[in-house]
Amino acid sequence: MDNLRKKAKELLESKSVDLVIGYENGTNGKARAVFIKDPEKTGKLIYDERCKQNLAVYLNKHEVKHYGRIAIVAPLMVMRSILVLISECQVKQENITVLGIGNDGSFLDFQSMEVVEKYISKIPLGNPEPDQVIIDKLNAMTMEERREFWQNELERCFKCYACRAACPMCYCLRCTVECNQPQWISAPAHPLGNLEWHQLRTMHLTGRCVSCGDCGRACPLNIPIHLLTMQQAEEAFHMFGVRAGTSMKADSALSTYKPDDKENFIL
Amino acid sequence: MSPSNIYVPYLMEIETITEEAPEVRTFRLKFKNQEEGENFKFSAGQFAEYSVMGGGESTFCIASAPTRKGYLECTFRKTGRVTNALSKLEVGDTVGLRGPYGNVFPIEEWEGKNLLYIAGGIALPPMRCVIWNTIDKREKYKDITIVYGARTVNDLVYKNELKEWEERPDINLITTVDPGGQTPDWKGEVGFVPTIVDKVAPNAENTIAIVCGPPIMIKFTFPVLKKLGFSDENIFTTLENRMKCGFGKCGRCNVGKYYVCKDGPVFTLSELNKMPAEY
C-alpha cells in the first residue's frame, strides 16, 4: 500500500500524470473509487478485498477523460479491461499508467503496457471459481429449466441499466437499446423487453468480457446477470481461442473474420 | 367519447400535406370529432403533442394562428422516430393530438408597439402562429419586421407565405441564407441571421423582438439585440427542451424550478437570465 501511494504521489508530483484513479474508504465500511489530482492526497489510496469495482469504467467517462493522462489502480480485471479499451481505440496507450495490483494484493510497478501484457500472459485466465460453479450448474440443466431460471431472474429487472453503466466495455454513447429507428428493443421493463435487453447485452460483450463481475455486483436487484457474459467469455474462448484483455492488438472475436473460424454453430 | 385521462389524444384527420422544404412538411389537421374541435381553444405560442399510433408522440408548436378557425397546422422536419412515422402518413390518415399546452406570447401587451420577428430555419413554424395572429390584427401594431434565415434557399419554409408577406406594404420582410446557400437568382440577403439583424439595425425604441431558432442562432442574436438597445424584458424567445407529457409531470423539460411545458415555452430574456442555462 505504501508503495502504491508513493508511486501515485511521484507520478502526480512529477506531472507525469494529471489524475490518479484508485480506491478509498467510502461510507459505511465500503471501498469506492477516488480521483486524486493533488499529490498530498495520495494517502487516501487503499487496496484490500473490498476493492472490487472495475475502475476502468471511468477511463471513458467524459469528465474523467478530460483530465488527460491518468494513472489507475489496476488489479487483474482492470488491467485486462484497459487492454480491451486500447485494442478498441477507446483510450490511448500513452495516456494510461497502470498501478498494478497482484493477485496477492501487492503493488506491481509496471514500466509499460507491454509489461502488463507479459504479466497477464503468465496468469491462467478464466471465470472466478464461485461463478463458474453456478454456470456449470446452469449448463447442466435442460434448456427448459434454464429458460425458466432466467425468466424468473430477468422478470425482476426494472432497467436501471446499472449493469451497462458499471461495465467498462459498455461505452457506446448511444446504446442499441436507445436506438429507435427501428426500435430494436422494447424500452419498457416488461419480461420480454428485459429478456431482449439482457440477451443483447450478452451478445455485445461476447469476446470482450473480462469476467470482472461488476455488472452483477452493480445490479440493485441481485440478478446474477454476470453469469451470462461470463458464460459467453468461455464460449468465445472455446470457439475462437481468444480471451478478452490479453493484448493491445487483439482482434475482437465476433467482429473479425478468420478463414479457419469454426462454422459448426451455423444451423 | 371524451378522453378518460390526460394522456389520451384527440383524433385528427390530415386534410392537406404541404411540402415546405426537403424533409419538411406541414399538415393541416381537422378534428374527427367536430365537438372537440369547437371546444379546442389555444393561443399563439402554445404547443401540442402529436402522435402516430404505434410510432410514438412528439412535441411541436401549433403553427397555425388561433384567428384562423376550423383547422390546426403543424410543421415538422423528418428527423427522429416520430417525425419519420408522421412522414409516412397521407391525406386522410389519422394523427393523435394532445394539448394545447404551455404559455402564450402576450400579444395584447404588445399592442401599439413595433414587432421584430427573427427566425432561423425550422423555427419559423413556432413563430408563424404569432406572426399571422398579429397580422390578422394588423391595425393594433406599428411596424412589423420579419428577419428569416435558412441554410439554403431550398430550406426556407412557407415559401408562399413569404411571398405574400413580401408583397404586403405593411410588412418588412428580410430573408437571408447562409453563405453558399444562395441560388443565382436569389434576391435576398446572404449571411447568418445575427449578422443580418446587425446590418438591418432595427430601431429598439418601442419594439418587441421575438427570436426563434437553433440554440446557436439565439445565442449570437441576443448580444446583437442588446447592442441595438433592446431591453431584456422586450426580447422574447421559445425554449425547445425535450418533452414527453406536456403537463409538468414527466420531468424532462425541468430547468431550475421551471417546467418549460408549463411556464414556457415562451420566455423573455430577463426570465432566462434567472434560470440555470440548461436549455
Place this chain on the structure above:
Amino acid sequence: MIPEKKIIDRVALDKLYESLKAAGNKMFAPVFRNEQTNFEYNPAATEISYSHIQTTQSVKNTVFPKIENLFRFESSQKSVELVQIDFTKVPRVIVWNAHPCDAAAFSALDSVFNWDYVDEIYNARREKLVVIGMSCIRADENCFCTSVDLGPGAVKGSDILLTPLANGKFIAEILTDLGKSIADENASLFTASNGENKEEVLAKVEKQFSHEKVTENLKNGFENSFWHEFSLRCIGCGACAYVCPICTCFDIQDESKAGKGRRLRCWDSCGFGMFTLHTSGHNPREVQSQRWRQRLMHKFSYQPDRNEFIGCVGCGRCSRACPVDMNILEQLVELEKLEIAAK
C-alpha cells in the same frame, strides 16, 4: 378524525392480514427473497418479513407502476380506434408493513401528479390505496428520516400505524376514517390500549443536517465545483431513481404489432444521458455532473421552491442501491456545510 390507539398481538395481526386478503384486497407486503427484501403482491402471512430495516425497492409502484398502460389503439388502413382503459376497475391495494418514510412519500407523489393537470390514472390507483404502516425499531447508517422532518414513528401517510412493542404486541394507531373502517370491521382482533408509549421502542435516528440550510445553500450553489467533485464517481445508471419512493420521471412509449397496440408510461431517470437529448444532438445536461446536480437540486431546491415539499423522505434506498457509493446523506451533510457566497 381523532386518532385512536389500540393493541393487536402477532397472531391477531396475521389474522387481520389474512382477513383483508380474503376480502379481495390486493395485499402488498415485504418478503425476503434473492438476498433482499421487497414488497410483493399477496404473499402468505408466514412469508412476510418484519425484521428488515429497509426494502430495496420502494412502494411507489402501487400508484406509479414501472409500466402503466395509458390506452390501447387499433389501427387499420384508414381508421384508428382508441380503446380506453377503465381505471375505475383497479383493485384496492393495501400496503402492509410499510415504514413511515414510505407512507409519507405518497403525499409527495400526490403533489407531482396533481399540481395543475390532474392525472386521473394515478388518482384512480391512489384512491384505492390503504397504507398500514410499521414504525421502525431499528435503523441503519443510511437512514436519515429525522433530517427531513419525518421520523421512525411518523404517522404521516398511514391509515393505521403499527409499532412493535418489546412484549411482541403492536400498538395500532388508527389514523384515518379508512383505517377506522378496517379496525371496526375486525374489531375482535384488537384490544384496548393501556397507555403504551411507542417513543420508548422507536429506533434512534439522529438528525444529521438541516434541510432548510441545504435548500438555502443550493439556491446559490448551481455553479459550485461541488457537483463535479462529488459526482466523478457516478456512473450514470438509474438505480437511485428507480428505488426512490419519490422519483417520478417517466417516458411515454408506444408498443404495437400489426396496428394493434398500446401507449404506455414507464419509469425513466434524469440521470440518463439521453433523458434531455434533443433530436438535433444538443443536450442541455450533457455530462453526468449536471445530471447528478439535477437530482439533488430537484429534490432539495426546485421541489421545495415550486411544490412546497422536500423530494426526499430519508429512506436511504439510493445510497444502499448505488453500485459506486454515491451516498446521498454524505453529500447532503457536505452541502449543508458548503460555504457559498450569495449572488
